Amino acid sequence: MRIRIFPVLALVLGTTALLTVGCASRPAPQELDAQTAAMMKASFREQGIAKLDRLQQDLGQKACSSDQPPAAAVAGRIEREALASVRWPAGGRYLGDWKAGEKLAQNGRGMTWTDKSADASANGAQCYNCHQISKEEISFGTIGPSLYNYGKLRGVKDPYAPASAEVVQYTWAKLWNAKAYSACSNMPRFGHKGLLAEDQIRDVMALLLDPRSPVNH
Amino acid sequence: MRRPRWRVLALACLMPFAVQAQKSTADGIAEYRKMLEDGNPAELFEMKGEDLWKQPRGPKKASLERCDLGLGPGVVKGAWVQLPRYFADTGRVQDVESRLLTCMSTLQGFDAAEIAKTAFGRGEMANVTALATWIAAQSRGQRFDLPQRHAQEKRFYELGKRAFFFRGGPMDFSCATCHGEEGKRIRLQDLPDLRTNPGDGIGFAAWPAYRVSSGQMWGMQQRLNDCYRQQRFLYPGFASDVTIALGVYMGVNARGAESIAPAIKR
Numbered sequence: 168m169r170i171r172i173f174p175v176l177a178l179v180l181g182t183t184a185l186l187t188v189g190c191a192s193r194p195a196p197q198e199l200d201a202q203t204a205a206m207m208k209a210s211f212r213e214q215g216i217a218k219l220d221r222l223q224q225d226l227g228q229k230a231c232s233s234d235q236p237p238a239a240a241v242a243g244r245i246e247r248e249a250l251a252s253v254r255w256p257a258g259g260r261y262l263g264d265w266k267a268g269e270k271l272a273q274n275g276r277g278m279t280w281t282d283k284s285a286d287a288s289a290n291g292a293q294c295y296n297c298h299q300i301s302k303e304e305i306s307f308g309t310i311g312p313s314l315y316n317y318g319k320l321r322g323v324k325d326p327y328a329p330a331s332a333e334v335v336q337y338t339w340a341k342l343w344n345a346k347a348y349s350a351c352s353n354m355p356r357f358g359h360k361g362l363l364a365e366d367q368i369r370d371v372m373a374l375l376l377d378p379r380s381p382v383n384h
Numbered sequence: 385m386r387r388p389r390w391r392v393l394a395l396a397c398l399m400p401f402a403v404q405a406q407k408s409t410a411d412g413i414a415e416y417r418k419m420l421e422d423g424n425p426a427e428l429f430e431m432k433g434e435d436l437w438k439q440p441r442g443p444k445k446a447s448l449e450r451c452d453l454g455l456g457p458g459v460v461k462g463a464w465v466q467l468p469r470y471f472a473d474t475g476r477v478q479d480v481e482s483r484l485l486t487c488m489s490t491l492q493g494f495d496a497a498e499i500a501k502t503a504f505g506r507g508e509m510a511n512v513t514a515l516a517t518w519i520a521a522q523s524r525g526q527r528f529d530l531p532q533r534h535a536q537e538k539r540f541y542e543l544g545k546r547a548f549f550f551r552g553g554p555m556d557f558s559c560a561t562c563h564g565e566e567g568k569r570i571r572l573q574d575l576p577d578l579r580t581n582p583g584d585g586i587g588f589a590a591w592p593a594y595r596v597s598s599g600q601m602w603g604m605q606q607r608l609n610d611c612y613r614q615q616r617f618l619y620p621g622f623a624s625d626v627t628i629a630l631g632v633y634m635g636v637n638a639r640g641a642e643s644i645a646p647a648i649k650r
Contacts, residue, residue, distance in 0.1 A: 193538060202539075203546040210624035217618050221553040228551040232558065234579070278554045278616040285554075296570050308570040310562065355555040362554060 214280035231351035242350035249346035252359050253339070261335050261372055262326050268292075268374030269381070271367055272300055278362065287364040292357065292371050300374065301381040310353055318376040319383040326376045338375060342368050426517060426594040426646035429601045433518025436511050442492025451487035453480070453519065464523035465643050468631045470534040477540045479631045480516045481605045482623035488512075500622040504606045509622075516603045517592045520645035527642050528589060530635040537632065540625075544633025547626050548578070553616040559630070561615075563587075573650070578634050585644035588634040593647040601646070604631060 194202065213219055227245045230237035237245070274291025276282065282289060294300055299313040318326070321334045340347050343358030357363040363371070374380050437448045437460075453463035454471070468479040474486055489496040494508060502509035532538055551558040562570060563578040576587035592603045602610075608627050612620050620627050 193535065194542075199539070199542045199546065203543050203550070206543055206625045206629065207547065207550065210626035211612075211618035211620055214619035217553075217616070219618065221616070221618050224550075224552055228556055231556075232549050232551045233546070234549060234560075234564075279613045280619055281613065306571045308568070308573075310565075310568050310570065310575075353557075353561050355557075360554050360556075 216278070216282060216285040217280035227346050227350060236351060245346055245350040246348065249344040249350075249356070249359070250340060253343045253347060254358060254365075255336075256339065256365055256369065260369065261339055262377060263366060263369030263373050265370070265373040265377045265380035265382075267367075268370035268372070269301065271363070271371055272374055273304070287361055287367060290362050290367075292363060292367065293355075294371065294374075297353070302384075303381060314375060315382060317382055318378065318380070323376050323383075324378060326378075331376075335372075335376060338372060339368070342371060424594055424646065424648045426521075426592070426601060426648065429514045429517040429592075429594070430521045430646065431518075433514035433516070433521075436515050437518060442488065442494045444491065444493035446491050446493075448484075448487050448491060448515070450491060451484070453483055460519055460522045462523055462526055464520045464645070465526045465528045466530055468540070468628050468635060469531050470536045477536050477628055477632060479604065479623070479628050480519055481512055481603055482628060484512050484515050485623060504602075504609070505600060513592065513601055513603045513606070517601060517646045520592050520643065523643055524645065525642060527640050528635055528638045530632065530639065532636060540629045540632040541636050543625070544629035544631070547629055548633055553618075555616045557615040557617070559611065559615070579637060581638050581641050584642035585647065586641070588631075588638045589641040589643045590645060590647040590649070592645055593649045595649050597650055
């Protein structure tokens, strides 16, 4: 037996050694990850309001930084933590002014190194960059789904009726931290990252859910 | 150098957008590209770049005619569609703009670090852009075929791929947020899917390009710089490794795409 096993073992060991040598010419994936981190650190500098903390990835950013989705357990943790991060509106006031919301939706500015202030008041909500919203605005992007008739399609006749509560709360949480429902969502976390203040989110909420908003006509 | 006439012409050509916005942006761009075929302002930068290449300049009063862009000293035709690539003399993977810095430093005696710090469109930086424009034009109609033989070229592809998917900053964006799916738009602007060959003259195969909206000539370095600005990320150093790595990733993915550079953009 021993005599028969020996050549097999030698073959296995030999092949392993060969493979190891073959791989040595190309860095392992973990090594490339480390080199990427070093490269990112060395290649960028601060400019204006864009500070070095932008290089620091949180769990969600890091887990969603490849062409492969994260493992289900990791995605679940990102989503749970995102949902827990949501700050619900003071006084249960979910909706503001849809007209102000439309202005915010049109505005794609904010947070670049050429912007003067990182304050939420300097930022737009950028909705039309990626979504269809009202029927009148034909210059809309397609990275996100169409939001035309958002409230109407979800049966929201009175946003403050108990029957609307689920949709209204979902929408608030989605705007506050989009990762609550999709770990690697492309959508910015407007509330969580301080991109929009509570009142601005109320206005965007109204644009989507107020039955008088052009979105729902 | 002001060319108000170009802007008027460009504006006139943009008018159909306003009226027929539903027509695809790509169709519109193809249309006005056609209208401007005999008059892309990039040609002025091409001419300037050719002069700069042949003129004795810099502290050493030498021309760039012995500059090796990868196909041997002085060979310009076909060099652009094989960049970025590895250069043994510097031991680095370089794109056209970082390679020009090397040649301007070694042949002409310019201070490469000083040029790299200069704002786009100013001083010697504007000259680098014009040179890149002329060099790209010498490969117009050729197909991208970046070498991937050297270990450093393969390594830079892998680093570029990782940089492409790196999410960060206040809006969690990566390059892939906008350029990682087929058939997407921001507003009416079509977005090339840069994970693969997006087609002839699209994406990597269109730069350097004259930007009608800003009235400026942009090389790939400035294009990437503005991508990172709009990504709400940090400021990438000129010719920094991340810009070169992304160039390798996009260029290798674009293998077989026909270069139309220098192109004209909205």
